[in-house]
Amino acid sequence: MLVKSPSSNTKVQNNRRSAKHPFDAIKIGRISSASKQSTTSPKVPRTSKPKITIAPGKLILWTVILGICGFLYITHVFTTQQTLQEVNQIRLEYERVRIIYEDRALTYNRMTGPAEIYARAKEQGFVDRDPSDQVIEVRR
Numbered sequence: 340m341l342v343k344s345p346s347s348n349t350k351v352q353n354n355r356r357s358a359k360h361p362f363d364a365i366k367i368g369r370i371s372s373a374s375k376q377s378t379t380s381p382k383v384p385r386t387s388k389p390k391i392t393i394a395p396g397k398l399i400l401w402t403v404i405l406g407i408c409g410f411l412y413i414t415h416v417f418t419t420q421q422t423l424q425e426v427n428q429i430r431l432e433y434e435r436v437r438i439i440y441e442d443r444a445l446t447y448n449r450m451t452g453p454a455e456i457y458a459r460a461k462e463q464g465f466v467d468r469d470p471s472d473q474v475i476e477v478r479r
Contacts, residue, residue: 449455
């Protein structure tokens with residue numbers, strides 16, 4: 340088997356980077372700034388970012404709007420804190436009143452509960468019936 344190398348007439352790129360093209364040389368950094376200007380290649384327009392200009396009136400307007408929003412936020416925070424203090428005060432008052440109510444309800448239940456009623460009935464001379472008494476007498 341015989342292997343032939345390609346003829347030298349074929350267009351094959353070199354393996355090395357060379358400064359043949361001016362843009363490649365600029366990228367590589369081999370050409371000085373004086374030689375950059377002397378190249379005869381067409382100039383490519385640079386696409387620079389457009390400069391953002393803000394009119395002073397708009398800047399003042401946005402500053403005033405931002406100031407108003409900040410003022411409203413701070414006012415909201417202070418009113419919320421005031422409301423929270425009022426709610427905590429009302430909750431404490433409610434707890435005090437609830438404790439007083441439960442204490443008085445307990446006292447009332449003790450006064451009107453079965454043990455108190457049985458004790459008063461015995462003082463007045465009534466006789467306690469046993470659960471074993473199954474006969475109920477009804478007088479007519």
